[in-house]
Structures are given as C-alpha cells and as structure tokens.
Amino acid sequence: MNILVLGGGAREHSICYAVKKSKKCNNLFCIPGNAGISEVAICKKIDLKKKKEIFNFCKKNRINLVIIGPEQYLEDGVSDYLKSKQISVFGPSKKASKLETSKSFAKKFLIRNKINTAKYKEFKSYVSARKYISSIEFPIVIKADGLASGKGVMICKNEPEAENALSIIMKKKKFGLAGNKIIIEEFLTGFEVSYFAFFDKNSFIKLGYALDHKRAYDDDKGPNTGGMGCFFPSKKMTKEIEEEIFKKILLPTSLGLKNEKLIYRGILFFGLMITKEGPYVIEYNVRFGDPECQILLRNLKTDLLTIMESNLQDKLSNINIKTDNKAVICVVLASNGYPGNFKKNKILKNLNKVKSLKGIKIFHAATSIKNGNIVSSGGRVLSITSKAKSINSARKMAYEALNKIGWEGGFFRNDIGLKNT
Numbered sequence: 001m002n003i004l005v006l007g008g009g010a011r012e013h014s015i016c017y018a019v020k021k022s023k024k025c026n027n028l029f030c031i032p033g034n035a036g037i038s039e040v041a042i043c044k045k046i047d048l049k050k051k052k053e054i055f056n057f058c059k060k061n062r063i064n065l066v067i068i069g070p071e072q073y074l075e076d077g078v079s080d081y082l083k084s085k086q087i088s089v090f091g092p093s094k095k096a097s098k099l100e101t102s103k104s105f106a107k108k109f110l111i112r113n114k115i116n117t118a119k120y121k122e123f124k125s126y127v128s129a130r131k132y133i134s135s136i137e138f139p140i141v142i143k144a145d146g147l148a149s150g151k152g153v154m155i156c157k158n159e160p161e162a163e164n165a166l167s168i169i170m171k172k173k174k175f176g177l178a179g180n181k182i183i184i185e186e187f188l189t190g191f192e193v194s195y196f197a198f199f200d201k202n203s204f205i206k207l208g209y210a211l212d213h214k215r216a217y218d219d220d221k222g223p224n225t226g227g228m229g230c231f232f233p234s235k236k237m238t239k240e241i242e243e244e245i246f247k248k249i250l251l252p253t254s255l256g257l258k259n260e261k262l263i264y265r266g267i268l269f270f271g272l273m274i275t276k277e278g279p280y281v282i283e284y285n286v287r288f289g290d291p292e293c294q295i296l297l298r299n300l301k302t303d304l305l306t307i308m309e310s311n312l313q314d315k316l317s318n319i320n321i322k323t324d325n326k327a328v329i330c331v332v333l334a335s336n337g338y339p340g341n342f343k344k345n346k347i348l349k350n351l352n353k354v355k356s357l358k359g360i361k362i363f364h365a366a367t368s369i370k371n372g373n374i375v376s377s378g379g380r381v382l383s384i385t386s387k388a389k390s391i392n393s394a395r396k397m398a399y400e401a402l403n404k405i406g407w408e409g410g411f412f413r414n415d416i417g418l419k420n421t
C-alpha cells in the first residue's frame with residue numbers, strides 16, 4: 001500500500017514509524033512532515049487548506065490510504081473531501097468530529113447517553129455568563145466551545161478570574177469564532193488519564209492508555225502546554241478502574257453513537273478524570289493525542305495498517321490488538337520560553353548518537369533542515385521515547401539520551417513518570 005500521513009508533529013512521526021514497520025507499506029509520504037519524518041517518509045509541502053492539491057498528490061502517487069493526524073484538518077473537512085473522491089481516509093467525518101470540535105455538542109451527547117461528565121451550563125452571551133458567575137461557587141472551568149489549540153480552557157478560582165476568562169473568550173475573541181459559545185462547568189478532582197480505543201460502525205476495541213503531564217515545569221508548575229511528556233503504565237490504573245471505564249464510558253459511547261446514527265470510524269481519545277465516584281469524561285478527541293500516541297504506538301504489536309483497514313471496513317470485531325506491556329515514557333524537549341515566546345532555528349546536534357541507543361526512539365515535533373543542520377522550528381521540538389521493563393529504567397534511559405543531546409536551546413521536565421507510578 002502507498003500511505004500518506006497528514007501533519008508534521010511528533011504524533012505523525014510516530015504514526016510514520018508504525019506504518020513503516022508494516023509489511024503492507026510500500027511507499028510512505030507525509031505532508032508537510034518535518035526533518036525527522038523525512039528520514040522515514042517522502043515529505044512534501046502542500047498547504048493543507050488546498051484540498052484539491054492534496055487530492056492530486058494522492059492520485060499522482062497512487063495513495064491507498066490517507067491517515068490524518070491533527071484535528072484541524074478533520075474540522076476543515078479534508079477527510080470528507082478525500083472520501084468523496086473515493087480515497088480511503090483514516091480520520092472521522094466532519095460530522096462525527098464534532099465530538100471534539102464542539103464541546104457543547106460533546107456535552108449534550110454525553111448527557112443524552114448518561115455518561116458521567118462534569119455538570120455544566122452553556123452561554124452565548126457575555127452578559128448572561130457574567131451574571132451566572134456571580135451566583136456560583138468556585139473553582140469552575142470555563143471553556144471556549146470550538147477548537148482553540150489546547151488554550152481555550154481556563155480553570156478559575158474566583159469571580160475576578162472567571163470574569164477575566166469570559167472577557168478573553170467572549171469580548172476580546174481571542175479564539176475567534178471558537179468562543180462564540182462557551183461552557184462553564186464544575187471543577188472535578190481526581191487523576192487524569194488519556195484512554196484510547198478504535199471505534200467503527202459496529203464495535204470498538206481498546207488500544208491503551210497513558211498519563212500525561214500538561215504543565216510546563218517540574219511538580220506540575222508553570223503554564224499549561226500541549227503536553228510535556230507521558231508514561232505507561234500507572235499503578236493508579238487498577239483492573240477495577242479499567243473495568244469501570246469499559247462499562248461506564250466506552251460501552252455507552254458506542255451504544256450512543258449507534259442509537260444516534262453517528263457513524264464514527266477511527267481512533268477515539270477519551271480525556272478522563274478518575275474521581276472518587278469513578279471515571280468522568282472531560283472531553284473526547286477524534287484523533288491520536290500527542291504525546292500519548294508516541295508511547296501507545298511503541299507498545300503496539302499488531303500491525304497498525306491491518307487495524308486501520310479493519311476499522312474502515314467496520315470489521316474491528318474480527319481483530320485482536322496485541323500490545324507489549326512494557327513501560328514506556330516520553331519526554332518532550334521544548335524551546336526555551338515555550339509555551340510563551342521562543343526562538344527558532346537553533347541547531348540540534350548529537351541526534352545521531354542518541355538515535356542508536358537501545359530502547360530509545362526520537363520523534364521530531366518541530367524541526368527542519370537548514371544548511372545541512374537539523375534546527376528547531378517550533379515550541380515542542382522533539383521527544384525521546386524509551387521502552388524498558390520498568391518505568392524507572394525507562395526514565396533513566398530517556399534522561400541519559402536527553403543529556404547526551406545536551407541542547408542549549410531548550411528544556412524538558414525532569415519528573416516525567418516520577419509520581420503516579
């Protein structure tokens with residue numbers, strides 16, 4: 001098969017790595033890709049808004065399957081467009097993607113299907129939202145309804161913070177149309193898990209879970225980021241909790257999709273809060289999460305293309321997903337200043353030395369090649385994933401690798417996988 005992966009982050013690099021391992025993979029392409037991806041796939045720069053050009057690229061290169069990484073392309077309808085041109089796409093329809101692209105849509109789906117989620121109210125006007133926050137207890141969580149690159153959620157400890165959040169989203173329109181509607185929900189306590197399963201028209205099958213670290217600095221200090229690392233397994237995730245997730249979250253989601261005739265084909269990510277009362281859904285994501293994808297795919301033993309083919313044919317019930325139950329951790333190397341302002345084009349050396357270390361893989365997130373050097377081109381630059389018998393060994397390996405890279409242009413968290421294990 002000839003495969004095209006859309007996207008250019010570490011998630012897409014890890015997808016390319018998994019696809020390349022498949023005996024079914026003939027030629028592998030990636031748009032736009034990055035410096036690391038270009039070592040495994042033929043990368044091409046095409047503006048992903050130009051759907052027709054992507055279609056032409058597919059025709060020219062006899063692409064048999066397109067795998068979409070980022071949510072934005074799903075919202076933009078790239079998946080629907082290519083499917084309408086008879087190209088096989090791994091990535092749900094624009095309609096089903098609303099489970100992620102509208103938090104209000106997801107909330108209503110969860111409530112209709114009696115799936116545990118934080119109590120909430122939604123507002124379209126600043127005035128009524130402002131009035132509401134003067135009558136409630138804190139903390140609360142305020143969320144822009146639409147996609148906001150992971151920045152549209154604010155946890156507010158008091159009324160002035162909430163007023164500020166409302167003003168940013170609804171008056172200053174920081175997230176544009178995504179903030180035309182907001183939801184205000186109760187604050188849940190517990191621990192968070194990213195849980196993944198493939199869903200088709202008839203059934204679903206678990207892929208696995210990961211625990212991630214969203215804050216920029218050690219001990220969960222500093223601002224929220226796209227994710228600074230993650231790990232598997234966690235001692236907190238007992239068999240009982242996994243069973244509850246199956247019964248209270250996965251099963252009713254699958255039944256809800258069927259009852260509502262919302263056909264979902266693809267990977268579904270459940271952002272869960274495991275509370276004292278059991279698992280609650282914080283959100284759905286309609287694609288692989290990043291960085292979680294990187295460790296899930298490192299533990300995946302079943303051929304990814306076989307899973308995707310079965311998924312698209314609604315034959316998930318025929319397959320068995322086998323995973324290595326090894327400990328895997330992923331540590332993100334980010335540019336100094338991230339998630340705020342940072343410099344680009346900083347040279348990364350020593351990557352070749354690290355690449356060959358046993359149990360280590362480097363997935364590039366934002367790199368490019370300039371004058372023969374690999375340079376940074378974004379906030380999260382690359383990540384190290386390491387696989388071992390225990391989290392402690394995996395941690396040791398990952399940090400040795402990062403110290404060998406010794407990049408002065410950036411930083412990483414030192415405590416990935418340290419707690420919660």
Ligand SMILES: Nc1ncnc2c1ncn2[C@@H]1O[C@H](COP(=O)(O)OP(=O)(O)O)[C@@H](O)[C@H]1O
Pocket residue numbers: 118141143149150151152153185186187188189192271282283
């Ligand atoms: N109701 C809630 N209670 C506690 N924390 C929450 C709640 N909703 C969101 N969060 C926190 O905010 C983060 C981002 O929220 P989420 O709904 O996943 O939005 P997004 O990923 O689109 O930015 C979550 O991972 C979680 O840490």
Ligand SMILES: [Mg+2]
Pocket residue numbers: 271283
């Ligand atoms: Mg989230």
